[in-house]
Amino acid sequence: MLKIKDLHATINGKEILKGIHLEIKPGEVHAIMGPNGSGKSTLSSVLAGREEYEVTKGTVEFNGKNILDLSPEDRAREGIFLAFQYPIEIPGVSNINFLKTAINETRAYQGKEPISAKEFLAMVKEKSALVELDSKLANRSVNEGFSGGEKKRNEIFQMAMLNPKLAILDETDSGLDIDALRIVASGVNKLKTPKNATVVITHYQRLLDYIVPDFVHVLYNGKIVKTGTKELALELEEKGYDWIKNDTINA
Amino acid sequence: MTTTELSKKDKFLSVFSSQDYSDEENYYISLRTQAKEELKNLDFPTSKNEYWKYTRLGKISNSDFCLGKQESIDINSFLIPDLDATVLVVVNGYLDESLSSKIQQNGVTVCSLSHAKKTNQDSFSKRFNKNTASKNELFLTINNAFHSDGIFIEIDRNHIAEKPFHILNITTSNQSATISRNVFISQPNSKLKIVESFVNLNGEANFQNHVSEIFVEENAHLEYNKIQEKSNNNFSVTTEQVQQKANSNFTINTATFSGALVRNNLNVEIEAENCETHLYGLYLAKNKDHIDNHTVIDHKEPHCNSFEVYKGVLEDESTGVFNGKVFVRPNAQKTNAFQQNNNILLNDTATIYSKPELEIYADDVKCSHGSTTGQIDDVAIFYLQSRGIGKQSALKLMISAFAKDALDKISIEPLHDFINLKIEQRFE
Numbered sequence: 301m302l303k304i305k306d307l308h309a310t311i312n313g314k315e316i317l318k319g320i321h322l323e324i325k326p327g328e329v330h331a332i333m334g335p336n337g338s339g340k341s342t343l344s345s346v347l348a349g350r351e352e353y354e355v356t357k358g359t360v361e362f363n364g365k366n367i368l369d370l371s372p373e374d375r376a377r378e379g380i381f382l383a384f385q386y387p388i389e390i391p392g393v394s395n396i397n398f399l400k401t402a403i404n405e406t407r408a409y410q411g412k413e414p415i416s417a418k419e420f421l422a423m424v425k426e427k428s429a430l431v432e433l434d435s436k437l438a439n440r441s442v443n444e445g446f447s448g449g450e451k452k453r454n455e456i457f458q459m460a461m462l463n464p465k466l467a468i469l470d471e472t473d474s475g476l477d478i479d480a481l482r483i484v485a486s487g488v489n490k491l492k493t494p495k496n497a498t499v500v501i502t503h504y505q506r507l508l509d510y511i512v513p514d515f516v517h518v519l520y521n522g523k524i525v526k527t528g529t530k531e532l533a534l535e536l537e538e539k540g541y542d543w544i545k546n547d548t549i550n551a
Numbered sequence: 552m553t554t555t556e557l558s559k560k561d562k563f564l565s566v567f568s569s570q571d572y573s574d575e576e577n578y579y580i581s582l583r584t585q586a587k588e589e590l591k592n593l594d595f596p597t598s599k600n601e602y603w604k605y606t607r608l609g610k611i612s613n614s615d616f617c618l619g620k621q622e623s624i625d626i627n628s629f630l631i632p633d634l635d636a637t638v639l640v641v642v643n644g645y646l647d648e649s650l651s652s653k654i655q656q657n658g659v660t661v662c663s664l665s666h667a668k669k670t671n672q673d674s675f676s677k678r679f680n681k682n683t684a685s686k687n688e689l690f691l692t693i694n695n696a697f698h699s700d701g702i703f704i705e706i707d708r709n710h711i712a713e714k715p716f717h718i719l720n721i722t723t724s725n726q727s728a729t730i731s732r733n734v735f736i737s738q739p740n741s742k743l744k745i746v747e748s749f750v751n752l753n754g755e756a757n758f759q760n761h762v763s764e765i766f767v768e769e770n771a772h773l774e775y776n777k778i779q780e781k782s783n784n785n786f787s788v789t790t791e792q793v794q795q796k797a798n799s800n801f802t803i804n805t806a807t808f809s810g811a812l813v814r815n816n817l818n819v820e821i822e823a824e825n826c827e828t829h830l831y832g833l834y835l836a837k838n839k840d841h842i843d844n845h846t847v848i849d850h851k852e853p854h855c856n857s858f859e860v861y862k863g864v865l866e867d868e869s870t871g872v873f874n875g876k877v878f879v880r881p882n883a884q885k886t887n888a889f890q891q892n893n894n895i896l897l898n899d900t901a902t903i904y905s906k907p908e909l910e911i912y913a914d915d916v917k918c919s920h921g922s923t924t925g926q927i928d929d930v931a932i933f934y935l936q937s938r939g940i941g942k943q944s945a946l947k948l949m950i951s952a953f954a955k956d957a958l959d960k961i962s963i964e965p966l967h968d969f970i971n972l973k974i975e976q977r978f979e
Contacts (some may be wrong), residue, residue: 348937376939388934392952398935401948406939441952458938 301326301497302466307358309346316342318522319358324466327494331508331533332501334519335541340501341385343519344470348382349375362466376402377409379465383455383472390442395454396424398442399461406462427460431487449480456487467491468499473507485510505537518544559612560594560689566616566728567697579668582680586695593689602688605872605904606843610812611786616758619643619727626650629719629750633965636717636746637661643722644699644731650719658710659743660703664732667703674705678766679734682792682820690788691816694762698732701761705736706743706771715744715963722750722757722781733763737771737799746966748778751785756811761789767799769823776966779807779815780973790816797823797852804961805832806970807842808977817846821883824852832861833957833970835977836869836901843872850883853913859890862957864950865901872904879911879918886913890920895927895953927953947978954978 302324309317316339324330334340346353347360349372360367367375390398404414415423428435431453443451452472459467469488473481488498488511500511508516508530516533518526525544526532536544557565572580595612596603619642626640639661640650646663655661667675683691702718722729737743751757759781767773779787787810795801807813819828834842848857863871873892894903907920927949935945954974961967 348933350933371942372933372936373939373941373945376937382937384934384937388928388931390931390934390949390952392956393935393948398938398940398948401944402935402938402940405941405944409939462938 301363303359303361305359307346307360308356309342309353310356311342311353315356316353316522317346320522320524322517322524324497324499326465326497328515329492329498329500329511329513331513331516332499332519333503333505333516333533333536335545336503338519339522340519341470344382344468344499344501347375347380347468348372373405374409376462376464377406381459381462381464381467383452383459383467383469385471385474387443387451387455389444389446391444393442395438395440395442399424399458402462423461428457430460430490431456432483433457448475449477452476452480452484453487456484460487460491464496466497466499468501470501471503472500473502473504481507482510505533508533520544558594560590563612563616564590564693564697566618567730569618570697570699575665575668576671578676579679582684583696585684586692589685589687589692590689590696593687593692596689602845605870606812606814606841608812611758614726614756614758616726616728617724619722619724619729619754619757622723622752624650624721624723624752626719626721629721629748631717631746631748631966631969634715634717634746634963634969635965636715638717638719639702640719640721641701641731643724643727644701644729646700646702656713658707658741659712660705660707661716662703664698664701664703664734667734674736674738675703675734678736678764680764682794683762683764683790688816690760691762691790694730694732694760694790698730698762701732701734703734704743704745706738706741708738709740710738711742712744715746718745718747720747720749720759720761721752722754722759722785723752724754724757726756726758727754728758728760730760732761735763735773735775736766737768737773739769739771741768742772744774744776744963746776746778746963749781749787751781756784756786757781758786759789761787763789763791765791765793765801767793767795767801769796770798771796772800774802774804774962776804776961776963777806778970779805779810779813781810784811786810786812788814788816791818793817793819795819795821795823795826795828798825799823800827802829802960803831804958805844806958807832807834807844808973809836810840810842812841814843815845817844818849819847819857820849820851821855821857822851824854826855828855828857829960830857830859830861831958831960833954834861834863834871835954835974836863836871837866838869839867840869841872842869845872845874847876847878848888849878849880850886850888851880852882853884853886855883856887857889860957861892862954863892863894863903864897864954865894865903866897868900870902870904873922874906874908875920876908876910877918877920879909879913879916881912884913884915886916886918888916888918892922893953894924895950896924897926897950950978951975
């Protein structure tokens with residue numbers, strides 16, 4: 301589904317990603333862990349197409365298409381979804397209006413008819429229940445005045461509405477209390493199918509108790525330095541990132 | 552040496568010399584005469600005048616105007632969909648009764664300004680011209696001297712108007728000049744909502760000088776919604792002179808969608824305690840539009856709250872001006888005054904002059920003001936794009952949202968929808 305080969309990226313001339321290799325297949329859950337500043341969020345931003353980052357080398361193929369040439373909106377329409385670490389507040393744009401526009405532009409891209417009002421409302425009702433998001437929030441401005449937990453739940457709600465092939469969750473666990481974490485994780489798990497894939501970017505192991513990964517990658521200094529199974533996350537939690545840092549230096 | 556050549560001001564004023572006021576009562580003629588006297592010492596302000604620093608009047612002072620001619624008018628295209636209102640039509644400064652709704656509302660007196668002068672009721676005569684006389688301001692004084700006609704609305708004590716009034720203020724003909732005037736009186740404990748649309752028909756380069764004298768008596772609620780949608784090459788100078796008495800509540804929503812030169816002077820005098828004042832404005836300028844809002848809120852007595860939010864979206868080579876003055880007089884303790892002006896410039900060639908001014912002479916008050924000018928937030932655009940929304944639609948969504956927010960307090964639902972639709976269409 302996703303093939304990243306030797307990906308290098310810079311921001312303001314500074315190289316952050318220094319040769320990432322990663323392959324993700326349908327049905328898989330990958331966790332990317334790493335210390336602060338290792339390039340986790342850069343990787344998610346580059347995949348989603350933020351203009352500030354310049355890809356200097358490498359390729360990213362998504363279902364056979366080179367996505368690096370696509371605009372952010374076309375990447376989304378192809379089925380890539382990024383749940384933001386810091387969801388943006390957009391005063392005056394209602395969640396509903398925003399999602400309807402997003403869904404219809406995506407459908408137009410795929411050559412489909414716009415969604416009917418009835419179908420859309422039924423979907424809103426069903427998907428907001430999935431993350432226990434108060435239906436009143438759906439009518440409010442996007443993220444405006446939402447609590448930290450509500451913002452993260454709103455990200456997963458949007459993900460549910462857009463039904464992506466590949467979801468990248470960028471530190472979705474940060475700032476969540478244990479109840480909110482459980483709700484968000486269970487939402488993600490319910491959306492999992494054999495056809496879609498999830499990338500969980502996180503600093504802490506605790507989210508991975510709820511969203512169990514098939515693979516755990518450790519990102520350090522712009523490269524994936526270690527790949528393992530869920531046990532690797534536990535080992536990291538126990539030994540800390542210094543263990544990896546020392547390992548890398550010694551190697 | 553004497554010169555026979557007319558000054559620009561005299562030439563401008565000569566347009567109105569044929570207007571006939573001879574059937575007015577002497578008292579009203581004397582008010583005009585006084586204003587004409589004052590005009591001798593006034594001239595078109597230049598940019599040296601601080602009040603007019605950013606708005607040059609050459610486009611008006613150098614033009615040749617005439618009086619508007621009678622035309623057959625179909626008002627349907629100017630009506631607001633689903634708005635159940637008493638419609639009053641003013642054409643080139645005169646009430647057209649044949650086009651206006653004949654249904655009377657219980658507890659509300661509605662007539663033309665000239666009729667109000669003829670019947671000369673106490674409540675009208677003691678207020679008319681009272682707050683507009685001798686202000687040393689050219690356009691206001693011209694209006695005092697040469698106003699044609701307009702609408703008088705008075706709502707009685709303890710009455711709530713059944714439905715809003717919609718004044719359609721229409722100008723016609725090329726280069727016509729109109730000087731219109733309204734007087735609104737909200738008697739104690741009343742509630743009234745007025746919508747006034749300023750539109751033009753077939754005419755280019757119209758000039759309109761419009762004044763509304765507004766009196767909000769004790770514990771009265773008045774909402775005035777002013778929609779300026781004359782097509783591009785029109786000039787308007789308008790003044791609202793508002794006076795609030797104790798415990799009253801006044802709201803004005805001003806929406807300006809275009810204008811070669813629009814200058815709105817909004818002056819609110821808060822004369823008693825415990826008043827609430829809401830001033831909201833939106834200006835959308837494109838091409839070479841020039842839209843200028845000057846507001847003054849004068850807090851004279853304690854325990855009053857004022858809220859002011861003006862927002863502008865400027866594109867092409869357009870210019871916006873916002874000047875918001877708030878006075879808090881020594882006696883006006885416990886005043887709470889909030890003011891905000893936000894602007895978005897869509898091109899490098901668009902300009903905004905934003906000038907908040909607070910003059911506070913009381914020491915126990917809460918006053919704040921803020922002014923921002925910027926572009927649409929890139930991070931927010933990216934967020935929308937990352938959900939599959941194209942960059943252009945994302946921009947449109949953001950601009951519309953920004954603009955809609957300014958007039959979100961309009962309480963008349965069909966009007967609110969109408970404004971929102973106009974905003975969306977503008978940025979399509």
